Amino acid sequence: MDETRSHWLATVERFRRAPHEPDDGQMWSRSLETAGRDELRAIQDEKLRAAVPYAYECIPFYRQRFDAIGLAPADIASVDDLGLIPLTTKQDMAADLAEYPPWGSYTAVDDATWLERGWQTFMTSGTTTGPRMFRYTDFDRRTWEWANARAMWAMGFRPGRDVALIAFGYGPHVWLWGVHHAMNLMGIPIVTAGGLSSAMRARLIESARPTILACTPSYALYLATLMRDIGIDPAASSVQYLFCAGEPALSVPATRARLERVWGAQLHEFYGCTEAAPTAGAFTCAEITAEKDTTVSMHVADDTHIWEVVDPVTDAPVDDGVRGISVVTNLLSEASPQLRFVVGDYTALTRERCACGRTHTRALGGFQGRADDMLNVRGVTLLPTSVEDAVRSVTGVGDEYAIEITTENELDVLTVRVEAMPGTDEALLAAAVHREVRSRCELRPVVEVLAHGTLPPTERKARRVTDLRCVGSTQP
Numbered sequence: 446m447d448e449t450r451s452h453w454l455a456t457v458e459r460f461r462r463a464p465h466e467p468d469d470g471q472m473w474s475r476s477l478e479t480a481g482r483d484e485l486r487a488i489q490d491e492k493l494r495a496a497v498p499y500a501y502e503c504i505p506f507y508r509q510r511f512d513a514i515g516l517a518p519a520d521i522a523s524v525d526d527l528g529l530i531p532l533t534t535k536q537d538m539a540a541d542l543a544e545y546p547p548w549g550s551y552t553a554v555d556d557a558t559w560l561e562r563g564w565q566t567f568m569t570s571g572t573t574t575g576p577r578m579f580r581y582t583d584f585d586r587r588t589w590e591w592a593n594a595r596a597m598w599a600m601g602f603r604p605g606r607d608v609a610l611i612a613f614g615y616g617p618h619v620w621l622w623g624v625h626h627a628m629n630l631m632g633i634p635i636v637t638a639g640g641l642s643s644a645m646r647a648r649l650i651e652s653a654r655p656t657i658l659a660c661t662p663s664y665a666l667y668l669a670t671l672m673r674d675i676g677i678d679p680a681a682s683s684v685q686y687l688f689c690a691g692e693p694a695l696s697v698p699a700t701r702a703r704l705e706r707v708w709g710a711q712l713h714e715f716y717g718c719t720e721a722a723p724t725a726g727a728f729t730c731a732e733i734t735a736e737k738d739t740t741v742s743m744h745v746a747d748d749t750h751i752w753e754v755v756d757p758v759t760d761a762p763v764d765d766g767v768r769g770i771s772v773v774t775n776l777l778s779e780a781s782p783q784l785r786f787v788v789g790d791y792t793a794l795t796r797e798r799c800a801c802g803r804t805h806t807r808a809l810g811g812f813q814g815r816a817d818d819m820l821n822v823r824g825v826t827l828l829p830t831s832v833e834d835a836v837r838s839v840t841g842v843g844d845e846y847a848i849e850i851t852t853e854n855e856l857d858v859l860t861v862r863v864e865a866m867p868g869t870d871e872a873l874l875a876a877a878v879h880r881e882v883r884s885r886c887e888l889r890p891v892v893e894v895l896a897h898g899t900l901p902p903t904e905r906k907a908r909r910v911t912d913l914r915c916v917g918s919t920q921p
């Protein structure tokens with residue numbers, strides 16, 4: 446192994462405190478979780494000084510980008526210099542992949558490394574630029590399980606008490622495998638539910654009595670309905686924690702409230718991406734989820750990532766408290782230590798200490814959906830999650846909904862289709878949905894109320910927006 450790679454891996458390892466078990470009942474790695482801001486910054490600086498030469502020498506994509514603007518690895522001495530590195534977008538990766546299939550040149554894993562140290566391949570969902578595959582190494586497996594265990598410990602998951610049912614297909618998703626291995630490290634048993642029907646999963650919740658249900662938010666609502674249909678009350682089940690991924694839920698107040706109500710459980714989330722933050726780049730803690738009346742937030746892990754928020758138009762970093770889109774530099778990975786990768790979700794950062802005692806940066810409001818999903822309707826820009834929040838805030842509306850945008854007389858028309866629960870007055874429901882969408886989105890929608898069970902049930906990640914203004918364009 447070459448020297449730069451060895452130095453990088455040794456640096457990551459040196460800061461992987463409490464790699465195998467928690468320090469105490471509250472913190473997996475107390476010295477990292479409660480480190481002062483100066484110490485966290487010093488850790489970031491030192492890791493960055495190892496990561497940048499590594500990326501330059503072992504990742505052709507970054508070498509080419511640095512050379513193109515005359516930037517040398519030694520120019521990046523601390524976090525203060527981070528802005529000298531150009532942002533990398535999904536589109537940049539897609540273009541690179543087209544030139545260097547099948548892996549792209551933005552990875553530190555070549556064929557020899559893969560055969561010597563390879564662990565698993567993972568794939569992006571490909572909603573924006575088509576799916577991309579990543580090869581991760583056994584070193585990454587160990588850092589993933591550790592970083593995720595720290596986050597799940599903060600949520601309050603504990604061995605000796607908790608059992609997790611993972612209702613995901615065991616496909617190439619970073620979240621699923623990262624959670625699976627972290628549960629193993631923590632000693633929390635897993636009820637394996639990949640490949641089982643939803644009816645079988647509903648019965649498993651009764652028989653195996655999991656305390657943690659891990660799935661997408663849409664699936665949690667779908668499974669709750671299915672359980673009620675067969676006479677099981679999800680709120681009276683053993684499930685105490687909904688551990689969701691794949692779609693925003695915590696950051697959509699009405700969706701969060703609905704999930705927690707139907708399951709009688711606390712909602713927790715990880716945040717990250719396959720390319721640059723496959724572990725818990727951000728996560729909830731028990732104190733954040735216990736609070737129901739204030740704006741939510743998520744901890745970002747400062748010692749394993751550098752999170753920035755930038756202006757979506759100018760790309761310039763914005764001040765703390767100002768909304769922009771998320772950018773991440775990975776300080777943890779052998780295979781994919783990306784520098785300033787644009788994940789692209791809206792959020793704002795705060796350095797204020799959390800009630801749980803953790804000192805790391807937090808993302809205020811959580812992460813509110815990708816900038817790529819932003820819709821422009823009659824000059825008003827909105828995230829589909831704003832419509833979701835409006836729809837789900839109305840009592841009597843079913844869990845499924847759909848958004849369609851069309852053109853009529855050269856004007857955009859936003860149609861929101863919802864389902865009425867049996868026994869609900871449809872006219873009143875339509876008026877309430879109209880009012881809520883209008884107040885959140887400043888648009889007058891056309892509201893269509895359908896009978897319950899009309900819209901196709903969402904069993905996985907939901908695709909709810911159809912934009913018919915451009916033929917063939919369907920946005921996620």
Ligand SMILES: [Zn+2]
Nearest residue numbers: 730799801803
């Ligand atoms: Zn906290």
